[in-house]
Amino acid sequence: MVAYYPTMDEVFRALADASRRALLDRLHARNGQTLSELCDGLAMTRQAVTKHLGILEAANLVTTLRHGREKLHYLNPVPIHQIGERWIRKFERNKLTALSELKRQLEKRDE
Amino acid sequence: MVAYYPTMDEVFRALADASRRALLDRLHARNGQTLSELCDGLAMTRQAVTKHLGILEAANLVTTLRHGREKLHYLNPVPIHQIGERWIRKFERNKLTALSELKRQLEKRDE
DNA sequence: TTGACATGCAACCATATGGTTGCCTATTAT
């Protein structure tokens, strides 16, 4: 079996929707919930939730497991962590220098 | 003047597009580029790039500055940093416990 | 001053996206 690696783009797009982020939050609060449990209290049909979970699963943010007629959903934080590592970290470096650099460049342009 | 704060959703959505992330990468490599400069070598019209930059600006990921007929674009890494802090960090906590917790919950269900 | 350059604005278009409804299948409990 060859592992399937979702692209970073897939992960970003999966995280772009507020409903999906809310589902991840729910799983973060309590892992291993069934589809019906995840639907509870949401202003959305079960089928809509199914689609969202499908997208999260495709992005490897959620792993599922059938247990009888139930489908259990587990959060996989690894892709989120990778985005933090590979993408967000590098933009943090110039956080402190950003403003001063802006000023510097402005002055340069006005020479 | 009252500061406008973009929602976290706006930032996530802005980051969801690969072209926009590429623009941020370009600004990260060299800050303060003009619109034309940012268009160079991209398989997209200037107007498409303008729209992307508008979305990035609305999400406060890019700040602009008119200098004569040119518009200079500066990266603002703060919202990216905030996403890292407020959203990504909390999912990293249970990284190590995720697998063991899965096993534990499975066993519990089989009792 | 006038042409070239940098950008802005608006209409338009195809496809992606988030959601719905309707129906079907599999499993569990009475």
Add this chain to the structure above:
DNA sequence: ATAATAGGCAACCATATGGTTGCATGTCAA
């Protein structure tokens, strides 16, 4: 056995999104 429960599948729909073309405006240089 059979009804209720949990979930799957597919068609459909409205709107959002990412892109285009065409034209207008402001600024700089010869």
